[in-house]
Amino acid sequence: MAHSPGSAGAGAPDAGTPPRPPGLYKAFAASLTGTALEWYDFAVYSAAAAVVFPIIFFPASDPLTGTILAFSTYAVGYISRPVGGIVFGRLGDRIGRKKILVITLMIIGIATVLIGVLPGYASIGIAAPIILVLLRFAQGVGVGGEWGGAVLLSSEYGDPKKRGFWASAAQVGPPAGNLLANGALALLTVLLSEEQFLDFGWRIAFLASALLVGFGLWIRLRLEDTPIFKAIEAHGERPAAPIKEVFANELRPLIAAILSRVGPDVLYALFTVFTLTYGIQVxxxxxxxxxxxxxxxxGFQLFLIPLAGAVSDRVNRRLVYGIAAILGALWTFTFFALLDGDNQLLLIIGIVLGLACHSFMYGPQAAFIVEQFSPRLRATGSSLAYTFAGVIGGAIAPLMFTVLLSNFDSWVPVAVYVAVAGIVTLIGLSLGRNPxxxxDDEYRLLLEGSKV
Structure with missing residues (x-):
């Protein structure tokens, strides 16, 4: 039977903590870059789906139907994520974290750039929206395999006692990507007329993603695989059927990880997506x-997310996460109750505090999910948890908010929905385990020993 370092337990002799491996900061940057590209695409695609795609790719329908069809291609990107999680999560435990991160970054980047050069309906007819859907599907597959590997790349290079901070690199991607995307769109809006933006300007925003892809590939190709995977590989412990093993032996950790993600995803959708609709239309x-x-x-999240990860290294991670889930649910009720259309300062404060609650869930989240699984099954377990939770949490939340507001003509059911999502997260945390x-230390020491 292969040696299993994780079975050594608390009674194992203290051999000391191995030195920090070289390339730690490169791993942090490589992890952040991939998720920033994912959310850059998220924000750019959202804007294009609302304004450009109904005209460029779905002109045969009426405007409302065209918008619905354009947003349906957006949903495809979520639906396809579990495919990427299954395929690349498994490969992450079989062939390594670094290799899949190179592949997934290229898939996301190539698909995004191809959308930027895709001819419209006027040029190639029905083939245009079909190709758009296929490219969006490819993006989702790449994203589904990206997160689990990105989290492991930074967290398995870093000190496991500081995993909350190092794993937060992947979590900084959403605010970083949103800021980059909206900055690019704002610049294009200033420099171009509306006609020019519809003609070619929107394509520039998609083509610009090639810069992030190039930078990310440059870093990732220069890195070795994580010390943990190298130790697993050296000692012949790579799983033959990681998905089967996760469901057979680590089902409770998988459920805990999936449920823990629901609250943060729903809260983020509320304060970054639904507030646009509610704030403008209501x-x-x-x-x-x-x-x-x-x-x-x-902008505040760029600093709050790693701060929250670092705090969770010093305080019980599940406690920090759980308190933030409760505060996020309570603040949602307060936010809607206080808000009116005459006070932008109050709107800013409300969204900043809402995203602060999200940060203190999202910062520790990556480390919490990674820590639920044994090292040899981490890529598979983390990827499955991320992608499945994304479908039941973030993917449907904006639609559910809109339906609830339309049917009840009140914000109260929306806030209740967020509170229920918070309760789901608390259940997930209660099922989970502490770090x-x-x-990790034992695997690192095995790797150091094999070099002697």
Whole structure:
């Protein structure tokens, strides 16, 4: 039977903590770059689906139907994520974290660039929307395999006792990507007329993703695989059927990880997506006023997310996560109760505090999910948890908010929905386990010993 470092337990002799491996900061940057590209695409695609795609790719339908069809291609990107999680999560435990991260980054980047050069309906007819859907599907597959590997790349290079901070690299991607995307769109809006933006300007925003892809590939190709995977590989412990093993032996950790993600995903969808609709259509804010508030909140998250990860290294991670889930649910009720259409400062403060609650869930989240699984099954377990939770959490939340508001003509059911999502997260945290840092240390020491 292969040696299993994780079985050594608390009674194992203290051989000391191995030195920090070279390339740690490169791993942090490589992890952040991939998720930033994912969310850059997220924000650019959202804007294009609302304004450009109904005209360029679905002109045969009426405007409302065209918009619905354009947003349906957006949903395809979520639906396809579990495919990427299954395929690349498994490969991450079989062939290594680095290799899959190179492949997934290329898939996301190539698909995004191809959308930027895709001819419209006027040029190639029905083939245009069909190809758009296929490219969106490919993006989702790449994203589904990206997160699990990105989290492991930074966290398995870093000190396991500081995993909350190092794993937060992948979590900084959403606010970073949102800021980059909205900055690019704002610049294009200033430099181009509306006609020019519809003609070619929107394509520039998609083509610009090639810069992020190039930078990410440059870093990732220069890195070795993580010390943990190299130790697993050296000692012949790579799983033959990782998906089967996760469901057979680590089902409770998988359920805990999936449920823990629901609350943060729903809260983020509320304060970054639904507030645009609610603030403009119900409260009467101008679009740029709401967008400015979201961008300010995203700016704060660049610092709050790693801070929250670091705090969770010093305080019980599940406790930090759980308190933030409760505060996020309570603040949602307060936010809607206080908000009106005449006070932008209150809107900004409300969104900043809402995203602060999200940060203190999202910062520790990557480390919490990674720590649920044994090292040899981490890529598979983390990827499955991320992609499945994304479908039941973030993917349907904006639609559910809209349906609830339309049917009840009140914000109360929306806030209740967020509170229920928070309760789901608390259940996930209660099912989870606390960190087992010795698992990583023992693998690192095995790797150091094999070099002697």
């Amino acid at each position: 409260l009467g804010f101008e679009r740029n006023e709401v967008l400015t508030a979201v961008l300010i909140g995203s 087992h840092a010795t698992e």
